[in-house]
Amino acid sequence: MKLQPRQQLLEVWKAVSRASLQEGRWTWGGRDGSNSISDTEQLLCLMFPASELTGFKLDVPDETAEDVLDALGALGDSVEIPKTLIKVIGEYLDVYTDDKGRPVFAGGTYFKSNDPAQEPTQEQQRLDVVDSFSMSVTLMLSILGFLKVFRRSVRREELLKEILDVETRAAKRLSAAMVNLLRSFTINVFDPGSAQGQALIRSVNQENLPERRVVEELQRQLTGVRAGLRDLTIGSGQVDLDNHNLIFECGWSWGIVQDAPEVVTDLDVGPQPNGIAPNLPFLYFTVIALTSITDLFSERTRVLGLLDDEQQQLANALQRRWDLTQAYWARIAMFGRGRWPLEDIPWRTTDDVESDYFSLLVTAMVVENLLSTRATDTVLSRVAGVLDELAMRARITRRATKDDPPVKMHSPGVVYQLDGSDALGPPMHWLISDFSITLLKRTIGVASISRSTQMRERLLSLADEIWEHISRRRYTEGPARGLWDQPSRVFTDLKQVTELPSWYFTERAVEFLVSAAKTIETQPIRSPLLADIANEMLSEAEHLYDQEQLIWVAGSRQALQPKLRSIEANLGRARVIIRSRPGSAIALVSECLRDLELLALARENATEGN
Structure with missing residues (x-):
């Protein structure tokens, strides 16, 4: 608004x-x-x-x-x-x-x-x-x-x-x-049949049905109210x-x-x-x-x-x-x-x-x-x-x-x-x-x-x-x-x-x-489409993160700890809010995927240099 x-x-x-x-x-x-x-x-x-x-x-x-x-x-x-x-x-x-x-x-x-x-x-x-x-x-x-x-x-x-x-x-x-x-x-x-009754029936009878049928249906729908x-x-x-x-x-x-x-x-x-x-x-x-x-x-x-x-x-x-x-x-x-x-x-x-x-x-x-x-x-x-x-x-x-x-x-x-x-x-x-x-x-x-x-x-x-x-x-x-x-x-x-x-x-x-x-x-509307996309992206990001944890050797991982902790925190936050705010979760996961891709690229460049 x-x-x-x-x-x-x-x-x-x-x-x-x-x-x-x-x-x-x-x-x-x-x-x-x-x-x-x-x-x-x-x-x-x-x-x-x-x-x-x-x-x-x-x-x-x-x-x-x-x-x-x-x-x-x-x-x-x-x-x-x-x-x-x-x-x-x-x-x-x-x-x-x-x-x-x-x-x-x-x-x-x-x-x-x-x-x-x-x-x-x-x-x-x-x-x-x-x-x-x-x-x-x-x-x-x-x-x-x-x-x-x-x-x-x-x-x-x-x-x-x-x-x-x-x-x-x-x-x-x-x-x-x-x-x-x-x-x-x-x-x-x-x-x-009164003037009031006829006015009400004219209002509700939008399909031009027989009057008796309209009255019967009206009475049926109003049974609980009555x-x-x-x-x-x-x-x-x-x-x-x-x-x-x-x-x-x-x-x-x-x-x-x-x-x-x-x-x-x-x-x-x-x-x-x-x-x-x-x-x-x-x-x-x-x-x-x-x-x-x-x-x-x-x-x-x-x-x-x-x-x-x-x-x-x-x-x-x-x-x-x-x-x-x-x-x-x-x-x-x-x-x-x-x-x-x-x-x-x-x-x-x-x-x-x-x-x-x-x-x-x-x-x-x-x-x-x-x-x-x-x-x-x-x-x-x-x-x-x-x-x-x-x-x-x-x-x-x-x-x-x-x-x-x-x-x-x-x-x-x-x-x-x-x-x-x-x-x-x-x-x-x-x-x-x-x-x-x-x-x-x-x-x-x-x-x-x-x-x-x-x-x-x-x-x-x-x-x-x-x-x-x-x-x-x-x-x-x-x-x-x-x-x-x-x-x-x-x-x-x-x-x-x-x-x-x-x-x-x-x-x-x-x-x-x-x-x-x-x-x-109030909470924003949850889009089912965004929720499906967010879950798929989060699944991919968590899998890639687990791979990075296995690939990097201990010495290299020490230098990467701040970045890995940041990725882990963002993934955790995305998991928490994915049900209520899938769009925000996608934004967090997108950042994680970008960082993970940069780590993969750095590893590939290091391998080629050797």
């Missing part, structure tokens, strides 16, 4: 600290003002890399890297940076806890009214939203891990007390976010799935669903509010929820023991929903023996709305499923084709024409209607403008599991093109310099928007950079 994730992340950190610290005080809010999601995204820009990448850790002051200290110089030195972050986190937790002690997950200024002349009511702005639950899970896990490690190096009683207080409140917010995610899950059951969903006993989503004549879909609504039962738990999560969101899964909020749930059962969460026993029970319930939802959408997206529904762009939802963005969201779930199942390169190649086409259709790898409709996906973004919100005021919608960065993250995801060097190179080349597009959208001047998002720098028809940063887009860019860094940290 042309991208250098470490350097890019350091530049973002410097820009985040510059934009957030105004006159020595942390300043909340960006383009869309301050709300529970935007402020979470702003903090995640710092906390997520610090928790996920060893080279960016801030919790052990003596081990903080020099370039990290330089990037965060505005926050202080290696000792002051953690202290500053603890104060900022404490302020965040204060703001988003109400007077009853309940953590607040309101959408606030992210909610948009369908009527430009009428703003959302205060009651609507206070509605909880899945985006806030999801982001809070990721942020609280990052904070808890940071505090758990940092307090080991703290001796001052006052600071330890502050850390424990923040830790307790962060754990409470994490618990509340998990409970709310459980109360936002939904299963939508419908008849195949059985799993039927066993859910906590939170929302408990519906009757015994009638096999009906079909269904599952995922997350945009908020706590109507009539969602309270989750019984001994954890302190505050009052559990009633919900107004419909019992319908929304693709965007489903993907957002799935992303955060992954963090609950990550290696870091397990190793640091970030969840107590009660929280682990909630996490297990969410992981069950994660497994079933991923399996459901993967089976729907890759249904049939011919062309997949996923490849029939744009994706059409069951309410008969279609968009390239919906295709990207379904692709995101398919990629996550493939990451866990280690799919074959044949399957990955087809997914790569979808990603490639989406990049072209979204005018990321193709030039946009004047008044080109796809540009609207980037700015102002895809409009997502929040059904049910009109119960408390004007109908509202959610604006989504992360198409390019979501596409980039999924491209890197597929590249990371591909076992074909050709496909990996193809995907990394696509990733470089998408990243170039995203890089051009960064601010180059003003308070948001080095941050995102200014799409008018790419699409000239668009007007320049506010100079304030979009924490929504910037956080997703940071999340991608962390994923890219992790991909680079």
